[in-house]
Amino acid sequence: MLDVFNNVFTPSNVQFMAKGMALTLTLSVSVVIISIIFGTILALLRTYEKRFLGRLAGVYIEVFRNTPLLLWVLVCCFMIPYGSIVMRGGLALALYTSAVLAEIVRGGLNSIAEGQFEAAKSQGFTLIQTLTFIVLPQCFKRIIPSLLSQVITTIKDTSFLQVVAIPEYTRSGFVVMGRYTTTPEVFMIFSVLALGYFVVCFSLSCVVRSYQKRTETAS
């Protein structure tokens, strides 16, 4: 058992996979940040803008929520003229995740009582001011658990990027696996792959749970 471990986990392999995990995490964080920004814009457009832009936002969200991520990864990586393959994969993930986040934000927006808008209007706030100072802060506070849950999903979604040989964690694991052919070695690599994701995602989900507990007892 121990010699299988040493055989598989040579320093260069470990380093290689660690770099993969670093890329996975970097990609996930960047994608989520971009998606929150773009998703919020989409959600605002869809909720408050009933004319052309709002309808367009609605179309965008529906298209990306009802088609698989893998499709967009392939489309972006094979049909877009700019950027490195990592950027293109990240773009695909961002486009997709933005639509998801738009719906999460929209859920938060809809839970804000109508009365707040009226109260703000009566105080002389414009719509933009109402949104910026009153509605959005409350909205984001409510959707924090969902946002974190989506981060977990995005971390897992980066594993889809391995089809285009982006060197994230899953891909690095598969490249290493290419050199080993016995059952214990292969199982060990799969275990490390699963463990890597599990540690990161489970910790995040514990954070979500404890946050939910805290806000529940508070309210």
Added chain:
Amino acid sequence: MKKVLSVLLVLGLVFTLAACAPAATTTSDSGADGSLDAVVKAGVLRVGVKEDVPNFGLKNTTTGEIEGFEIDIVKLLAKEILGDENAYELTPVTAKTRGPLLDNGEVDLIIATFTITDERKLTYNFSTPYYEDAVGLLVKKAAGFKGLADMDGKVIGVAQSATSKEAVNKVATEKGITVTFSEYATYPEIKAALDSGRVDAFCVDGSILGGYVDDSTMILPDRFSPQQYGVTSKLDNIALTEAVDGYISGWLADGTIEELITKWGLNY
């Protein structure tokens, strides 16, 4: 219902417009004859190469550099075009991603075990071939296969976008046997599928197979569909293609390429 119609309308509009648009999704940094100058001006030769094919383009996990026969060609070209053999930038590609990266202008050339075929000539420019190989089959020793004829009714693993599938199909039809194909995105996946018994053979150019042989596998003696590798450039980049072609022909004639082939142990 209205939402569905809007979506379909938007999609339909976008793609009708695109279909009617004139030919160019090409980027404008290399005009029909300005392609060579564009590279010189940029001061760096960007090339797509393989990073998982031993002796052709393989990433050395210790140094992090990609090394191989094709990288040496990149260095020679950089020396000729730009005067500095280190003025190059490598982008790792797979059989699947190499074409699109070239079309999009991400790289100037592809030197990545890219086989020249008539169909591909419609979409890309190729230089004079710098290496000839043939498609081979990697199988498990334990399976006891002796040749392609034993593959009747078996599953063969190939990489998407590679010529191996057509090559095997042609020979199989000639011999009157039927095979089924499983396609994968990259070579390590096909090797894993071979190890796990998902496919009975891993089919790709013999030189690539050479890097995946180990104690439990062997390459069958059959070789078919001679594959010629060429330096690939975009269809519109005539000047660049001609320049590169000139150099390659020169090196074929004076034995430089032969030396490199021997250096990397590629004479089969």
Added chain:
Amino acid sequence: MKSSNPFALWRWEKMFGEWQMFGEGFLRTIEVAALALILAVVLGVIFGVISTSNNKVMRGIARVYVEFFQNTPLVIQVFFMYNGLAIAGLRLSVFAIGVLGVGIYHGAYVSEVVKTGITSISVGQVEAAKSQGFTYIQYMRYVILPQTIKIILPPLTNQAVNLIKNTSVLAMISGFDLMYMADSWASSSLDYGPSYVFAGLLYFMLCFPLATWARKYEERLKRNDIARVPFDPSEEAVTC
């Protein structure tokens, strides 16, 4: 010289000539999705009920199942079944891997949905049932679950949509589903545009009606006030 426009008309014609391939892929996607959904619901109900039991060991088992499958990527699970198990000697068909892999993965999510639904039914009902002499199994079956089903339909449909999209993972293991066919055609003919657009359209046609139905149903539930809806729209929107 042919145009390098990825959406040129001749590429569309070429692709539609191959419509059988796409049709087969589409059929397989539907088959895998349907069976995986059934498996996910069955597992979800079982583990959802177990996770509300009074037995600590049972709750622990449910928790392990849910945490493991929710915190590891589907891609790794599927590749493990495809290559890992096969090397160890167990070679399942790609169809079976699709159904099992996607079904077990989503079962974890469905079980959380079921759990939320069950716990939202007021404790008073459980007390009333117990006082009437119902056993655990009986009041689950006759009182709790029927009400639960109604309120969990919207988030369940959400899961179904995610499940359909996740069947695309079969493309990575040569699974002959819609995504594999589209990708295979796109790679060999270099006609990327039409291929991916057509595949996207087909997936959209499967998912969008379901998603819209879920939304309409949820609105109807809220209006009729049949039960408190315990699912936060933000939480529901999270994909998996």
